[in-house]
Every structure is written in structure tokens, then in C-alpha cells.
Amino acid sequence: MAITEHVDLSKFMAGLQKRNPGQPEFVQAVQEVAEDIFEFIKDKSVYHEYQILRRLAEPDRVISFRVCWEDDEGNIRVQRGWRVQNNNAIGPYKGGIRFHSAVDESTLKFLAFEQTFKNALTGLPMGGAKGGANFNPRGKSDHEVMRFCQSFMTELYRHVGADVDVPAGDIGVGAREIGYMFGQHKRITNSFTGVLTGKGVEYGGSLIRTEATGYGTGYFLADMLKTRGLQLDGHTVVISGSGNVAIHAAEKITQLGGLVVTLSDSGGFIHDPKGIDAGKLAWVKSQKTRKRGRISDYVREFPEAEFIAGRPPWCVPCDIAVPCATQNELTGDDARVLLGNGCLAVAEGSNMPCTLEAAHLFKAAEILYAPGKAANAGGVAVSGLEISQNVARMSWKQNEVEQLLVGIMSEIHDRCVEYGRRAGTNHIDYVRGANVAGFKKVADAMLAFGVV
Ligand code: NDP
Ligand code: 2IT
Numbered sequence: 415m416a417i418t419e420h421v422d423l424s425k426f427m428a429g430l431q432k433r434n435p436g437q438p439e440f441v442q443a444v445q446e447v448a449e450d451i452f453e454f455i456k457d458k459s460v461y462h463e464y465q466i467l468r469r470l471a472e473p474d475r476v477i478s479f480r481v482c483w484e485d486d487e488g489n490i491r492v493q494r495g496w497r498v499q500n501n502n503a504i505g506p507y508k509g510g511i512r513f514h515s516a517v518d519e520s521t522l523k524f525l526a527f528e529q530t531f532k533n534a535l536t537g538l539p540m541g542g543a544k545g546g547a548n549f550n551p552r553g554k555s556d557h558e559v560m561r562f563c564q565s566f567m568t569e570l571y572r573h574v575g576a577d578v579d580v581p582a583g584d585i586g587v588g589a590r591e592i593g594y595m596f597g598q599h600k601r602i603t604n605s606f607t608g609v610l611t612g613k614g615v616e617y618g619g620s621l622i623r624t625e626a627t628g629y630g631t632g633y634f635l636a637d638m639l640k641t642r643g644l645q646l647d648g649h650t651v652v653i654s655g656s657g658n659v660a661i662h663a664a665e666k667i668t669q670l671g672g673l674v675v676t677l678s679d680s681g682g683f684i685h686d687p688k689g690i691d692a693g694k695l696a697w698v699k700s701q702k703t704r705k706r707g708r709i710s711d712y713v714r715e716f717p718e719a720e721f722i723a724g725r726p727p728w729c730v731p732c733d734i735a736v737p738c739a740t741q742n743e744l745t746g747d748d749a750r751v752l753l754g755n756g757c758l759a760v761a762e763g764s765n766m767p768c769t770l771e772a773a774h775l776f777k778a779a780e781i782l783y784a785p786g787k788a789a790n791a792g793g794v795a796v797s798g799l800e801i802s803q804n805v806a807r808m809s810w811k812q813n814e815v816e817q818l819l820v821g822i823m824s825e826i827h828d829r830c831v832e833y834g835r836r837a838g839t840n841h842i843d844y845v846r847g848a849n850v851a852g853f854k855k856v857a858d859a860m861l862a863f864g865v866v
Pocket of ligand 1: 584627679681
């Protein structure tokens with residue numbers, strides 16, 4: 415009997431769902447891509463014949479392992495760690511590591527799948543992967559985090575390497591955690607290599623890597639607005655999250671003239687109608703990174719703002735929304751509220767922040783809507799530049815790296831325009847553009863290798 419799953423979207427999704435029970439985030443991420451790819455390949459039989467999407471939606475491997483560590487009270491704690499290596503057709507596996515209590519296999523499979531397309535869009539030679547553990551760094555002492563990171567790397571080291579798989583940070587993993595993991599890798603392998611990115615600049619990190627994801631999102635947003643003859647100047651921007659991506663997106667958007675009025679965390683959001691300017695952002699940065707504080711503390715420092723507990727910020731009227739916290743943080747109802755308030759652009763700093771319903775609503779409304787795999791690709795792009803600097807044993811200057819970042823974001827925008835322009839109109843479907851451009855590059859490399 416002929417296999418038909420690869421030519422019929424609903425059969426394809428039914429098969430995927432059956433093979434991945436209890437993994438809704440992974441199924442969602444594949445569905446969002448498959449909707450565009452089935453349309454793109456309907457007259458391109460070679461992609462069907464070689465079952466490219468079917469193969470892309472089956473990770474090369476999922477590695478799972480136990481991570482034991484000892485807390486400050488001497489209790490033995492057991493966590494679960496993973497590395498999902500999705501695809502290395504265009505370069506070594508590459509993608510972040512997430513430490514968060516909600517991390518599971520479904521989340522990491524969706525992130526590794528997304529990463530494959532995102533990394534292809536950067537134009538740099540990087541395959542897609544993601545890793546992490548169900549460990550929550552919040553409330554842990556530095557020594558507890560250090561012991562956890564060391565234990566995590568004691569297993570992970572055998573699966574990664576500068577030419578094999580190069581992890582970086584993500585939620586709950588920043589400069590401190592990368593330092594502990596790099597130190598342990600160096601100790602176990604007795605080698606100093608570019609096995610991780612997001613390193614401190616003292617030991618091989620790149621300038622601008624910390625800022626790159628948020629800055630890149632700001633640049634991408636400005637490029638999108640330009641297609642409609644608009645600028646950030648005079649526009650009100652609502653941002654969620656208050657971590658690495660949110661803070662630097664707010665910084666760049668403010669520099670480009672936007673008025674950022676919200677930030678959030680899992681406790682709620684702050685609304686500062688006068689704008690979270692550079693001075694206030696510097697305060698947030700030091701609270702969140704050095705003191706690991708909560709966003710609710712903001713209203714004690716800046717009493718003109720208010721804190722709204724237990725809700726995301728999408729109810730605040732705005733021209734532009736930039737989700738920068740986590741997956742599925744913006745629902746269909748939120749999308750309706752944003753559209754009702756006249757929101758004209760959404761740029762995803764986080765990975766898959768919009769539910770499928772929200773994404774479909776934005777697409778149907780034909781607003782400027784950039785998916786994370788395009789808008790937040792600046793982080794992994796500068797990770798790619800960090801790899802190049804490590805291989806060349808050089809460090810580039812801040813303005814050199816930032817100029818390269820600007821160029822890469824604008825090329826990603828061009829690719830989205832090329833593959834996303836809706837026939838006979840001026841409308842650009844950035845989701846379709848990003849999906850198709852990312853797919854095409856990886857798919858053509860896979861075709862070159864035959865069936866492997
Ligand atoms: P951080 O850990 O620095 O910050 C995460 C922020 O999101 C915190 O404010 C956190 O609040 C909030 N958050 C996390 N989970 C939830 C939740 N379930 N509900 C509400 N708020 C939540 O992570 P990053 O800024 O690095 O990452 C944010 C997003 O950007 C993620 O989707 C990540 O995958 C994506 N991304 C990151 C890149 C990077 O280079 N770091 C690159 C590209 C994408 P709280 O402290 O209360 O948990
Ligand atoms: O989601 C992402 O692109 C990241 N967390 C960054 C990955 C990287 O390898 O820099």
C-alpha cells in the first residue's frame with residue numbers, strides 16, 4: 415500500500431499526533447510550519463518523494479539523562495536533563511539550554527524543530543538543537559546553581575563539541591550558568607574549545623551576544639514598519655517578560671523612538687504610561703540580573719507606574735506588541751483584544767508565544783506579524799559570529815558585531831519578503847516567508863545527501 419502521509423496535510427498531522435502523544439507544543443510547532451510547507455511543495459514532488467518534512471519532524475536524536483545534585487541543606491536532588499538534536503544538514507547542531515520547572519520533552523522538541531528553521535534563516539552554517547532541564551534556578555543559591563550546572567555538563571559533555579553541537583543560553587540560563595557549564599566542560603575534557611556560546615568576553619564570548627536577541631527583534635520590527643512607510647517613533651509598544659530578551663528589545667525599541675510602556679514576569683505586569691526610558695531600564699537590568707528581583711519591585715522605585723498581578727500585558731492599548739517571555743503566552747482572546755485596540759504589528763521575541771488561534775487571527779487581519787524564528791534570530795546569529803571568532807581566535811569590536819547583526823536581520827527580512835509576499839498584493843506573510851525560506855535551505859541540503 416502506498417504511503418500517502420507526505421502528500422496530505424491532515425494525514426500528516428494525524429500521524430505526527432499519534433507518534434507524539436502528550437506533546438502538544440511539539441505538535442503545534444510542526445502544524446504551524448506544515449500549513450505553509452504543504453502549500454509550498456504541492457507542485458514540487460521531489461520534497462514529497464524524499465519525505466523531507468516527515469524527516470525534519472523526527473529529531474535526529476533525543477538524549478535524556480538524570481542530573482543529581484546536592485542542595486545547601488545536604489539533600490540529594492534529582493532532575494531530568496535533555497538534549498534534542500533535531501537536524502544537522504547545514505551545520506553542527508546549535509541551540510540554547512533552558513532551565514525551568516516546566517521543561518519537558520515536548521517543549522524541547524518544539525524548540526529544537528523551530529531552531530532548525532531559524533538557524534537556516536540566519537544564513538550561517540548551523541543545524542538545530544535545544545536542551546535543558548526541569549530545574550528552576552529561581553531561589554537557588556549561586557553554589558546550588560553551580561553544582562547543578564556541573565552535574566548537568568558531566569553528562570552533556572559526551573554529546574556536544576565545537577564541531578558537533580554548540581549549546582547556548584535560553585530561559586533560566588545566562589552568563590552565570592554558561593560560565594559554570596563551560597568551566598566544567600574544560601575541566602572534564604582538558605580542552606579549551608568553542609563548545610558553548612554566550613560565554614563571558616574574558617574567555618571567548620562575543621560582544622553584543624547578550625543584547626543580540628532583543629536588539630535584533632527591534633531591528634526586525636523597524637524593517638517591517640518600513641514596508642508600510644512607518645517608523646517606531648510615536649508608537650506605543652507593549653512588551654512581555656523582563657529577562658534577557660525583553661530588556662534588550664525594550665532598550666533597542668526605545669533607542670529607535672518607540673514608547674515602551676510594559677514589562678512582565680510570571681507574577682504579573684507593570685504599566686508605566688510615561689514610558690520605561692533608558693534610566694528606568696538600567697534599573698530593571700540591575701535588579702533582574704544582579705539581584706534576581708521581581709518586576710513588581712518596579713512600582714516601589716517608580717510610583718507613577720502600576721503593577722497588575724496574575725495577568726499578561728496584552729490588555730494595555732498599544733500600536734505594537736512584542737512578546738518576550740515564553741511559549742503560548744498570547745492567546746486567541748488576547749489577539750482579539752490587541753486587534754480591537756488597533757495594534758498594527760506583532761514581533762515575537764520569544765519562541766512560539768502565540769497560540770495557533772492567535773497566529774491565525776494576526777495572519778487573517780493582515781497586520782505586520784513576525785514569527786520568532788525570524789524576529790528573534792539575532793541571538794543565535796551572534797552565537798554564530800561567536801563561533802567564527804573562536805575558530806579564528808579573534809575578538810571583533812562591538813560596532814563590528816552590531817553592524818553584522820543589523821545586516822543579518824535585514825537579510826532575514828528580505829528572505830521573508832521574497833517567500834512571503836501574497837500573490838497579487840503588497841501584503842507580506844512573514845510566517846509563511848520564514849517557514850518557506852528556512853525549509854528550502856535545509857531541504858535542499860538534505861536532498862544532496864540522499865536518504866540518510
Ligand atoms: P530569561 O530567563 O532571561 O527571562 C524569561 C522571562 O520570561 C522572565 O521575565 C520570566 O519571568 C518570563 N517567563 C518565563 N516563563 C514564564 C511563564 N510561564 N509565564 C510568564 N512569564 C514567564 O529568558 P530569555 O529572555 O532568554 O528568553 C525569553 C524567550 O526568548 C524564550 O521564549 C526564549 O526561548 C526566547 N529566546 C531567547 C534567546 C536568547 O538568546 N536568550 C534567543 C531567542 C529566543 P519569571 O522570572 O517570573 O519566570
Ligand atoms: O532560541 C534561541 O534562538 C536561543 N535560545 C539562542 C540559541 C543560541 O544558540 O544562541
